[in-house]
Amino acid sequence: MGEFDGLVALVTGGASGIGAAVARRLTADGARVAVLDLDVGEVPAGTVGFAADVTDDGSVRRAVDAVVDRWGRLDVLVNNAGIGAQGTVADNPDDEWLRVLDVNLLGVVRTTRAALPALRRSPAAAVVNTSSIAATAGLPQRALYSASKGAVLALTRAMAADHLGEGIRVNCVDPGTADTPWIGRLLAAAEDPAAERAALEARQPHGRLVTADEVAGAVAYLASPRSGSTAGTALAVDGGMQDLRLRPRPAG
Structure with missing residues (x-):
């Protein structure tokens, strides 16, 4: 039996x-998986796509309701939808700050808020947010x-404190x-893509980029009913970048 047999999971930004x-990992482990994304024309095999925009509260609520209507429950929420941004504090105008925070932070708020009623009914409720080494x-x-x-990261710990008493990790x-x-x-946009990739790999102690599957394994651990004593935790999947102080690897 899979760790998630009988459970329903929702993954934002899952396309x-x-x-x-x-x-893919949660599906392989037995979950019925709903993918929420702007474009669900191509979603991982075995999952069901629900179109939603995490910056639109109504869109999120309709999608979450559709997931619960389809399967009658929701047990695991993975708040993964996010967008990137570059620059120093002076390099982005206010509207870009608001756009990125709307997706990366308020997207977590909206989706969790919509999912809470169903999560409160689950015997194995778990929320996993995607933060970053940043x-x-x-x-x-x-x-x-x-x-x-x-x-x-700060919201994750506050949510953990608020909802652990309700049985939601x-x-x-x-x-x-x-x-x-x-x-x-x-x-691809860099002047020398190969050199830029080598520099990114060199700054991580294990000398390479993290794979998406490695992150998925960490998410599966945190979401699993077998991890019932893990709450309010930030699990680094960074090749030691945060905590290890090794001699930098030469680029190239």
């Missing part, structure tokens, strides 16, 4: 990247992104630089 890897380590040219993910994952479509676009 690509880390979200798709999470959706929440805990100062990275250059990531001021806006770091602020949004730092807020997700809340945790987050803090991935290091992951091999995702967003990173792929950044590399």
Whole structure:
């Protein structure tokens, strides 16, 4: 039997990247998985797509209601939808700050708020948020992104304190630089993509980018009913980037 047999999971941003890897992992482990994304034309095999925009409260509520109507329950919520941002604190105008926070932070708020009634009825309720190494380590040219993910980390701990008494565990994952479509676009836009990729790999102690499947494994652990004593935790999946102080690997 799979760890998630009989359970229903909802993954936001689940049509690509880390979200798709999470959706595949939970499906393989026995869950019935709903993918919420802007475009659900192609979702991982075995999952069901529900179109939703996490910046639109009505859209989110309709999608969550549709998931519960289809399967009669909701047990696991993975708040993974997010967008990237580059630059120092001076490089982005107010409207870009608001746009990124609307997706990365308020998207978590809206989806969790809509899911809470169903989660409160679950015997194995778990919420897992996707934060980032940027929440805990100062990275250059990531001021806006770091602020949004730092807020997700703080929100995770506050939510855990608020809802553990209701039987809802809340945790987050803090991935290091992951091999995702967003990173792929950044590399493609670089003057020397190969050199830029080598530099990103070199700053992580294990010398490579994190894979989406590695993050999915951490999400599955945190969401699993077998992890009933894990709450309010931020699980780093970063090759040691946050806590280890090794000699930097040479780029190239």
